[in-house]
Amino acid sequence: MERASPARPAGTLIESPDITPEELQLAVRNHSMPLEALRYAITPVGLHYLLIHFDIPMVDASNFELAIGGHVRKPLRLTLDQIRSRPAKTLAVTLECAGNGRARLSPRPLSQPWLVEAVGTAEWTGTSLSAVLDEAGLREGAAEVVFTGLDRGIQGGVDQFYERSLSIADAMRDEVLLVYAINGLPLPPQHGFPLRLIVPGWYGMTHVKWLRSIMVIDREFAGFQQASAYHFRTKDGDPGAPVTRMLPRALMVPPGVPDFMSRTRFIDPSAVVIEGRAWSGCAPITGVDFSPDGGASWVAAALEDSDSPYAWRRWTIRWDAARMGDFELCVRASDAAGNVQPIETSWNLEGVQNNAVQRVRVVVGAAEARQAAADSL
Amino acid sequence: MERASPARPAGTLIESPDITPEELQLAVRNHSMPLEALRYAITPVGLHYLLIHFDIPMVDASNFELAIGGHVRKPLRLTLDQIRSRPAKTLAVTLECAGNGRARLSPRPLSQPWLVEAVGTAEWTGTSLSAVLDEAGLREGAAEVVFTGLDRGIQGGVDQFYERSLSIADAMRDEVLLVYAINGLPLPPQHGFPLRLIVPGWYGMTHVKWLRSIMVIDREFAGFQQASAYHFRTKDGDPGAPVTRMLPRALMVPPGVPDFMSRTRFIDPSAVVIEGRAWSGCAPITGVDFSPDGGASWVAAALEDSDSPYAWRRWTIRWDAARMGDFELCVRASDAAGNVQPIETSWNLEGVQNNAVQRVRVVVGAAEARQAAADSL
Secondary structure, eight states, rough: OOOOOOOTTTOOOOSSSSSSSSHHHHHHHOOOOOGGGGHHHHHHHHTTBOOOOOOOOOOOOOGEEEEESSSSSSSSSHHHHHHTTTTEEEEEEEEOOTTTTTGGSSSSSOOOOOOOEEEEEEEEEEEHHHHHHHHHHTTTTOOEEEEEEEEEEETTTEEEEEEEEEEHHHHTTTTTEEEEEEEEEEEOGGGGTOOOETTBBBBBSSOSSSEEEEEEOOOOOOOOIISSEEEESTTTOOOOOOOOOOOOEEEEEOOOOBBTTOOEEEOOSSSEEEEEEEEEEEOOOOEEEEEEEETSEEEEOOOOOOOSTTEEEEEEEHHHHHHSSEEEEEEEEEESSSSSSOOOOOOOOOOOOOOOOEEEEEEEEHHHHHHHHTTTO | BBBBSSSSSSTTOOSSSSBHHHHHHHHHHHOOOGGGGOOOOOOOTTSSOOOSHHHHHHHHHHHHHEEEEBSSSSSSEEEEEHHHHHHEEEEEEEEOOOTGGGGGSSEESOOOOSOOOEEEEEEEEEEHHHHHHHHHHOOOTTTEEEEEEEEEEEEEEEEEEEEEEEEEHHHHHTTTTTEEEETTEEOOGGTTTOOEOOOOBBBBGGSSSSSEEEEEESSSSIIIIIISSEEEEESSOOEEEEEEBBOOOEEEOOSSBBTTOOOOOOSEEEEEEEEEEEEOOOOEEEEEESSSSSTSSSSSEEOOSSSSSSSOOEEEEEEESSEEEEEEEEEEEETSOOBBBSSSSOOTTTTTOOOOEEEEEEEOOOHHHHHHHHHOO
């Protein structure tokens, strides 16, 4: 069933830095991770970023069944208890929205207006997808696996349940899980209760929530969220490149204390330790560079190991903030595949994959100097 | 220590309906409750609204001590274990931000740009504040109790830890609690770990999070969040009325399915049950009225009882959406103190206490009619 989009559909280009009322409606529902939560290796529930396209479904777990079918030898229906009784695995995985950084683009594509912090890392517990698919038995010619959620709405003029696909090769990877717990507790409604997909390394749109069916197909999936949305395109008509794995990004905990409204940071003249986390879905993080001067000069931060290959790594660097004044701190990650975070935004029609470096304004000063600096903001 | 505000401080009046980049910075951190979560009597953690003025402090509970002092006979220091070993009480309490509805004002005061859903209801577990104050022993002349958090920042040019006061009479009420658990689990960082104040019936600014001290004073408290902020003022220089208890408000779960970007709701022609919740901090809710025609006509909804006098009440009404077309649904609560939700916004300089009725746009139609309706959006 096709339905028209409203007059200003997602993707409309907005020239003004001001946010439209439509974007605000999304921003008050969905939220990013306050940057001070980068202090936690595992993000507490409620601080992890959320993007929910339609409404959060309210699911009665006692009636829940996952259907596995399509191009398989033995279609399955699994209750939640049956899924929970299969071998369990717990993985720490960093998830980031593909649209993270969108609101820093100019012009800005109309959609969820993320700044830089649409990210989080959780310990997800679930069972192997490949084992379930093996049990169902892929038939010859199986090409993709389609994951369908219980969340329904209209996007791009299409009335749809949210759904995405993976190639057979990606779906059969060891680390891909059907999960029912986050940080040791049952999934809360907003994270996909009772069951969701986790595909470590991939952007957030892949990890289908409120999963109700897994269908194997013998062709390329043509659903809206797969074939139309989530592509990197620089002009209309461009077929574009599908969004898949997370590009590298480092974020810092903004130092000092914030001004309520401007979020400008104020610190006393002192040596401070700047800390943060860095991740990439493409390859291990190999370096994090820090700049105290808006990117004019860079120094290497110290990287800590992570217990999970799919979770962010902590980094630290000492910054000698002895000189009073106004500073722009930047941080930049690179990975073993040769990806380096760009200084400038990488503009595209949907506002995806914008991993341009974070910039944090900091005023260093004694009380009097701070006063003068704040007056000139 | 005084510090200047930035060039566009909180409270600046914005004529455009578009949201400024400063407001967006707050909107991506703080979030309201997605309206479909009105289906839950107790809001799951992560869906409850959050407003955090400064940064979320990271607290080591093993070193935590609450100081109780000032105008008392026996100053106390209580560890978290000591607080947890006192008699415990669990109360379901609805909390709403005083600024809920701010973004619907015109002109709009610059601050957190809430629409209508900055609310949530949780089961809070803690111990009686009045028993702690009795143990400390109020000295003659005790006038107010000041609650100070660990969260620090700059607002209105003032470098401050977040703090608010209550009169002795309000602080000694039976239902006022020092809480360490939400929905049966320890407070997560964003809700004030390890300890916060809960003052049932009052707007959110009262429930000081990350509580570190309780000081009894013999005069009126002059702190920024008490004496300057959180007043209903219609013009500069007006002393204004302090914001205290929540005015009545009813909200509905928007029916049907949403369009991703516009959030317009689409439903098939049918009889639907509209449901929601209503609350007031002033007196029990006595009525909820529903309008299918933008407020031209009203019918009474059915009200259900609540287990807690401090929590919202569920309401339902059957709406016969047989006729295709475009509808604006409204809902309006009234309480036993004679307060009725206004149709129009009640403009004021800070954008507080705007409890004007919720309006939800719904398009009713078969597929073809919906197509035509959506085209004209």
